Amino acid sequence: MGDSGGRSARGAGAASISDVPVEDRYFLLIEAVHDYAIFMLDVGGRVASWNPGAQRIKGYTSDEIIGRHFSAFYTPEDIATGKPARALAGAAADGRFEDEGWRVRRDGSRFWADVVISAVHDESGALLGFAKVTRDLTERMRLAELERADMVSTQVQIARESEQKRVAQELHDDLGQRLTALKMSVALLEADLNAGPATRPLASHAHELQIQLDAMASSLRRIAADLRPPLLDDLGLAAALEWLAEDFTKRYGVRASVHLEAAEPRFGEFASTALFRIVQEALTNVARHANATRVRVDLKCADAVLALDIEDNGGGVELDQPPARPSFGLLGIRERVRQLHGNVAFSSAPGQGFRMSIRIPLDALR
Ligand SMILES: Nc1ncnc2c1ncn2[C@@H]1O[C@H](COP(=O)(O)OP(=O)(O)OP(=O)(O)O)[C@@H](O)[C@H]1O
Ligand SMILES: [Mg+2]
Missing domain, CATH: 3.30.450.20 (PAS domain)
Structure with missing residues (x-):
């Protein structure tokens, strides 16, 4: 000095x-x-x-x-x-x-x-x-700024989830109920039309309408489920992840499996939602980018740490390359993990599949 x-x-x-x-x-x-x-x-x-x-x-x-x-x-x-x-x-x-x-x-x-x-x-x-x-005081000021930004981004996420939950509920309770009622009316109409020889040729139109209504109802269920995972609030993360994997397998024909070690983890709503969204984004990436035939989600809690590993057997990617277009999925995952005081590592190479490993202290998940 x-x-x-x-x-x-x-x-x-x-x-x-x-x-x-x-x-x-x-x-x-x-x-x-x-x-x-x-x-x-x-x-x-x-x-x-x-x-x-x-x-x-x-x-x-x-x-x-x-x-x-x-x-x-x-x-x-x-x-x-x-x-x-x-x-x-x-x-x-x-x-x-x-x-x-x-x-x-x-x-x-x-x-x-x-x-x-x-x-x-x-x-x-x-x-x-x-x-x-x-x-x-530069460091202290930066820390205070980061803390403020952190609080704001957590609040924004909570507000967004709660808004999505509200819209999903409305879709289900209001539009969903009306669609069911409409379908029953059309079913009655079809029966009536079938009853008279003069009107019978029209019954096929009513039947067609019913098929359309079924398709609408299932779109509605899918949209509502994307907005707010069913089961997450009622049955918890494990059930919601099982549902997600099953739904993913059906939708994309890529076999998704969830492996939970030890007792079913019961986390706070913010943490459960964050973990669910992370897995959801990871699976969406598999469907969009991986060209994989299977993806495996492992969740275990040991030594006061939650380990979440998601791995596919697809084509992988060169991670060092700057992104060709703006992308937010992996960034969003980082942000959610950071909010839970954890860390995340992505590893991949062309032809080697894609893997993400997330570690979060259990204390941050309650
Ligand atoms: N499972 C995967 N297999 C292969 N490449 C992947 C996989 N997951 C992500 N990638 C690559 O990493 C890039 C970044 O992913 P990220 O989720 O951030 O963005 P995105 O999916 O392209 O766009 P979005 O912002 O809609 O999520 C992807 O564009 C893709 O090239
Ligand atoms: Mg993505």
């Missing part, structure tokens, strides 16, 4: 900090601090001392910065509006000036700083200069 002068001389030969002269103890204290930039400015704002924390945060060695004006730490915008001078004037007038904002490192990069400037006076009250303490 920057040699602020005489570090080895001060305190040398002392067996304990209490043997060190008091003035040197302060020096050693400031030298030991690496998380804060602690330095002095003269009355005109030129840097008069420097500590290792200042070097770490701002990037200048003491030789490079001592004697330079402290406006070097400010952004061009702040310099243009006279912020450094205002800060010193504020500290001189009130004894203390505090500010949070962007500052500039030696290499030009910016960091979010918490800055306190305190006026230093001599015994007669004359201004000697300023003590400046700067903390780098």
